[in-house]
Amino acid sequence: xxxxxxxxxxxxxxxxxxxxxxxxxxxxxxxxxxxxxxxxxxxxxxxxxxxxxxxxxxxxxxxxxxxxxxxxxxxxxxxxxxxxxxxxxxxxxxxxxxxxxxxxxxxxxxxxxxxxxxxxxxxxxxxxxxxxxxxxxxxxxxxxxxxxxxxxxxxxxxxxxxxxxxxxxxxxxxxxxxxxxxxxxxxxxxxxxxxxxxxxxxxxxxxxxxxxxxxxxxxxxxxxxxxxxxxxxxxxxxxxxxxxxxxxxxxxxxxxxxxxxxxxxxxxxxxxxxxxxxxxxxxxxxxxxxxxxxxxxxxxxxxxxxxxxxxxxxxxxxxxxxxxxxxxxxxxxxxxxxxxxxxxxxxxxxxxxxxxxxxxxxxxxxxxxxxxxxxxxxxxxxxxxxxxxxxxxxxxxxxxxxxxxxxxxxxxxxxxxxxxxxxxxxxxxxxxxxxxxxxxxxxxxxx
Ligand SMILES: Nc1ncnc2c1ncn2[C@@H]1O[C@H](COP(=O)(O)OP(=O)(O)OP(=O)(O)O)[C@@H](O)[C@H]1O
Ligand SMILES: [Mg+2]
Numbered sequence: 001x002x003x004x005x006x007x008x009x010x011x012x013x014x015x016x017x018x019x020x021x022x023x024x025x026x027x028x029x030x031x032x033x034x035x036x037x038x039x040x041x042x043x044x045x046x047x048x049x050x051x052x053x054x055x056x057x058x059x060x061x062x063x064x065x066x067x068x069x070x071x072x073x074x075x076x077x078x079x080x081x082x083x084x085x086x087x088x089x090x091x092x093x094x095x096x097x098x099x100x101x102x103x104x105x106x107x108x109x110x111x112x113x114x115x116x117x118x119x120x121x122x123x124x125x126x127x128x129x130x131x132x133x134x135x136x137x138x139x140x141x142x143x144x145x146x147x148x149x150x151x152x153x154x155x156x157x158x159x160x161x162x163x164x165x166x167x168x169x170x171x172x173x174x175x176x177x178x179x180x181x182x183x184x185x186x187x188x189x190x191x192x193x194x195x196x197x198x199x200x201x202x203x204x205x206x207x208x209x210x211x212x213x214x215x216x217x218x219x220x221x222x223x224x225x226x227x228x229x230x231x232x233x234x235x236x237x238x239x240x241x242x243x244x245x246x247x248x249x250x251x252x253x254x255x256x257x258x259x260x261x262x263x264x265x266x267x268x269x270x271x272x273x274x275x276x277x278x279x280x281x282x283x284x285x286x287x288x289x290x291x292x293x294x295x296x297x298x299x300x301x302x303x304x305x306x307x308x309x310x311x312x313x314x315x316x317x318x319x320x321x322x323x324x325x326x327x328x329x330x331x332x333x334x335x336x337x338x339x340x341x342x343x344x345x346x347x348x349x350x351x352x353x354x355x356x357x358x359x360x361x362x363x364x365x366x367x368x369x370x371x372x373x374x375x376x377x378x379x380x381x382x383x384x385x386x387x388x389x390x391x392x393x394x395x396x397x398x399x400x401x402x403x404x405x406x407x408x409x410x411x412x413x414x415x416x417x418x419x420x421x422x423x424x425x426x427x428x429x430x431x432x433x434x435x436x437x438x439x440x441x442x443x444x445x446x447x
Contacts, residue, residue: 004030013101024105055086066272093236168282176328177342182359187291192406193424195253202285208266211259218404225258230273267309319351327354332365362392
């Protein structure tokens with residue numbers, strides 16, 4: 001049976017292209033779409049196996065291309081012969097298969113055969129075959145990578161510099177259930193400690209409910225940050241230098257992509273665009289630390305419109321592309337119960353298995369010897385093997401917040417800071433300097 005192709009190509013080239021397709025290839029042109037809306041509708045109805053789109057198709061962006069991908073449609077970009085700008089634009093949108101509009105039938109046939117051959121070899125993976133821009137298995141935005149491969153990559157020796165294209169950085173998503181267990185505090189200070197250990201790090205605020213990294217570091221609320229980066233990614237204009245401008249260095253080795261200034265702007269953080277931003281932050285820093293929102297609900301399932309923005313897409317995308325996930329729970333009875341339920345939910349979404357961090361550990365909330373009590377409870381109710389404890393220290397945290405500084409700057413000798421330094425040191429494999437290091441930090445693990 002012949003393959004069905006749909007076109008959404010500017011008038012100037014469409015007639016000749018369709019004639020070439022029909023006369024010189026084995027494909028069947030199922031529809032000539034006048035605009036993107038028509039193309040997406042046809043893709044949604046399952047009528048198209050391949051879509052040929054031109055660079056000047058109005059509103060063509062990463063989100064639309066992601067939708068085509070979800071409909072299992074392979075995408076070929078078509079640009080006016082000799083127009084390098086248009087060709088580049090298609091590639092920046094993540095379309096890896098591009099052809100000049102006057103390509104011969106033989107060339108088109110070979111390209112389509114190769115694309116479908118690739119898909120046949122990886123039947124469950126439509127990513128990267130259709131112009132997703134993925135770097136393939138093991139590449140920086142390859143979601144099909146096995147957890148074991150991810151883990152191996154995540155503990156690879158540190159020390160390669162930022163911007164090293166051959167050595168993509170590691171993404172750490174900091175998640176935790178509702179109830180303000182300390183996601184932002186952990187993400188911010190972990191990023192700051194990684195930077196202090198000589199690991200160029202990008203801190204990303206992807207919380208679509210209450211992002212506050214900018215305020216926590218006394219940065220300008222109006223900073224364009226992540227919203228501008230995802231907009232630019234959606235439109236195909238984001239590259240490393242643009243991203244570097246949007247994520248300024250706030251202290252040596254630490255760049256920050258601030259979050260949306262108002263929670264109501266959450267529709268701006270679209271999944272496909274954020275995924276591309278994170279692909280690039282891997283090249284900007286040895287580590288990317290993401291402050292995620294709490295909700296894991298897949299709002300797509302609640303909506304019939306699969307193109308509608310999803311509030312939790314930012315968190316779900318961050319977790320899916322992450323190499324490591326920190327699950328933060330508050331060290332009190334309610335926080336621990338939420339954590340246990342949250343971990344069950346986390347187990348149902350695409351993400352590596354988490355490192356569990358219990359924050360704000362204090363005897364007044366759970367009784368004497370709080371770490372032992374919490375461990376016993378979590379072994380019993382969640383079968384957790386390994387825990388990291390961070391003590392409760394409101395005075396120190398308040399001081400840091402008041403001055404808009406990290407704990408390393410505001411309270412370098414505090415126990416809470418030393419625990420975060422130890423956690424960062426373990427994650428990056430670089431020993432923390434001995435100076436100022438406490439011998440009896442509260443960070444402990446159970447075997
Ligand atoms: N170890 C700690 N000791 C004392 N206070 C802490 C500790 N960790 C966090 N806090 C405080 O708890 C409050 C909530 O922390 P944070 O904002 O990091 O939580 P969150 O999980 O990001 O919350 P949200 O749901 O608002 O995003 C803040 O005032 C912070 O200073
Ligand atoms: Mg927060």
